[in-house]
Amino acid sequence: MNTLVEKQYVKELVCGSNFSYILAEGGLFSATEYKVLQSQASGCFVQCMKMLYNGNIQIYYLANQLKPFANLIPSLDPERFMAVVINLLGNILKVRNNGFLSCQKIDVSFEHIYVNPITLNVGLVYLPVNHTIYPDQSSFENEIRTGLIKLISGVSNLQSPATMQLSMDLSNGTLSIEDLYRRYKGGEDFLQEKDKLQGKSKHTVSLCLTAMHAPTRVEIRITKDRFVLGKKAGAVDGVISFNDKISRIHCRIDRKGERYTITDLQSANGTYVNGKRLQANQPYRIGNGDIIRMANSDFQVSTR
Template sequence: MNINKSFSHISYTLDNEEYSKLALKMLAGSKSLNIIKPVNIRNNGARRFMYSVKDLSELTSVCSGLDEGSICLILSRYKGVIREIESQTFLKKKFLELEPDRIFIDSTTREVKFIIVPAFSDSESDSHRIFLEKNYSFISRIFGNRESFVDRRLQDLSKICVDIKGKKEDDTSRIEWLEKLFAYISKEYDQNCVIKEDDADISDIENSMKIKEIELNYDGEYGIFTFYITKKTFFIGKSDGNDGILAMNPAVSRTHCRIDIDGDKVYITDLGSSNHTYIDGLMITDDQNVLLKDGSVLRIADMDFKVVFNYE
């Protein structure tokens, strides 16, 4: 399976994998606010699932600094998606994407969004173990480096994760602890909570991480250098009046594009350049504010910059 990401979509193109038509139908009819519905298309004879992530933020951009209320909210939404999967005959937990860069936050609806890819990419014999490992990795990532919690549920989950971390993959007891971790999420998580879900808000996630600096890293024909962006508005072009000057490249317009930092969001705008601006290979139209994400590749004319967000 080939996975491609852009600023507006994630696509999964199947190679030789089989997929479930009935699972696709169930996803299309889902009313869950926490599931991104796929669009099923064929491209050059290959099956492709497209998921719109326009104006959504990747969870990976904030998961290292979440407070307890935000962690509780994410886990609650995750549990809701698990329940949705388990209630539908043809949906499988192994279809659920749990990499933080494929889980999203919608700042408008204040919801966490998950992707379900109904393709059979691994054997039935080990698919459950694979899911349990993904479940452990996901929970560990949102806990970050925190070692202590006030919430009893988070304390219990953290202890289980520590026990799993101490077990090698070939340790027969590791699977027992992986099962215990998932059972806690799916069965016991709602009990005796110190921090109630109503007290948590997805805006806490967004407010917990503010962008301190953006790096635009270039390594190509014109050398190796980095623009460090701390201003809320940063202009890039070849004329001397810009903040980021690319005078060495005649393909860059005098004032080519603008980057705006707004809290935890970053936007890129092409200012009518001759040779255009691209995000992850997709050209953006003139004067359109487009969300720029951590890890994206920003192309200015024919120069590719790797985007890195540094947080406070």
Template sequence: MENFVHENGILCFAAESNTIDRFAENMIKYNKMQCIAPFTYDSDKGTIYYDVKGLAVLENILKISRKAGEIVGIIDGICSAMKEARAYMLNDSHIIFDERFIFVNPENNHIVMLYAPLINSGDGDAAGLMKRIISYAQQDTEILQPVSVALDTEPLSLKLVESVISEMEGRDKIELHNDEPGIDELPASEPSNGTAYIIRKSTGEKIEITGTNFIVGKSPEYAKYVIRNNRAISRVHATFIIRNGTYYIADNDSKNGTFVNGQKIDFENMAELCDGDIIQLANEKFRFAVNK
């Protein structure tokens, strides 16, 4: 972690382009996650930039006397970050399990973690991190014993840890104080201008785009709209994204490409969508429509 440099709320990490996992990079880039920090990669400079402005450093929070219930809440948040990574087909062992580089969002008390999108990395010790966090507890430490026992299970079972936590009483929110470093007000997201749909040409089906990130593909596990019985479609072919009321589409490194009005979307970019645009995922065509 000595490779990190902190500059005005941005963490910088040097990484050669041939070491970057492009799927992981784009999955995080085009999906607004609650528990995984956003980042950009500058291939010219060989640097990953993590935006952590307005977030509180977990290590600084832990140095203040903490109740056992708050410690449990932090561990629960780390479990949530690992589950979110898995939900987006990311290897949770690539999360950086170091309290110096874990953050808390003061708006909602969510734990926010950094993901290293690097090929052949991923030796993070989640259980070791959680045990260190338990050691910070100053009050009612006996209630943490069941969690400690669950963390000794090999391999680590998130399901077991969460089950133990769900049965416990006294879990508290993380209390942040205005004098703690790294706390600023975060900008609020703007609402959508209207409801958006895609209309599938082959079936006439009208599919509402729900949420801020709407994945289309052939995987029932990950896609919100599943295209079945079509080998040309990738598991998580493309993602519809809404930012500040504007809709975009991003290709998730699909095998047969994503096109808007006949123009192929570059894997590392996303295309803004307008009412009436024709979208093609491999050999499947859709019309994009917005009800304002």
């Protein structure tokens, strides 16, 4: 339970898929932290607004396009679970490295960690108040570690050799959050470096999309195993801002080894490969020289 709720500093109010915290008194509100959150609304946080509720300050969180991590767990496979964990750790590091915010004010209960079910990007719930949920950084990190370890051991659909290794690493107190993030975010690079040290060579094909008729040069390099494209910054990995007909979350490119596929994510104006419109949510293999059309913008695929 959120200790601020337990101590009655704040009261939680659920509003459909959104929710809010009502502050017991105005002096609890941190105006500086709230301004920082507003300036980073499209980043790693669930967007929030300051409002009034029966004369008290209300922090209202807009989570209607996201799902609580707890609700998403039954539908996740080990690979997607790992992607969520990596994004969670990355966002925590962003907060830790921000000079104005404190990780101890992030609610890391699985009911209040929010996930975009398409991109698997994570939104954190930050309370801009003058009290902390966790007494120190160590308690905060321990809450995350123990929660994830219990999930992996207790939910069968999340279990795989990779997640069991993650559980062991989470239990290893010598590995910091940053160590864990680097190990799993850079897993492929780590394996390639290991192969080099062992005298092995491994060629990995990288894929790039180049806009063919854009007003300026646009080149998008696919840098993740699941890479989402669209025009909404903060919701996708590759932002395409020059064409309003492209959907906010338009399509996704998946990488498995040296094989790439593209999937239309129910875009309004469609995704095409070499003139053929793709059926939504159905992957289609792509390779060097293919022409991908998003709405009415063409991109040429090149591999290196």
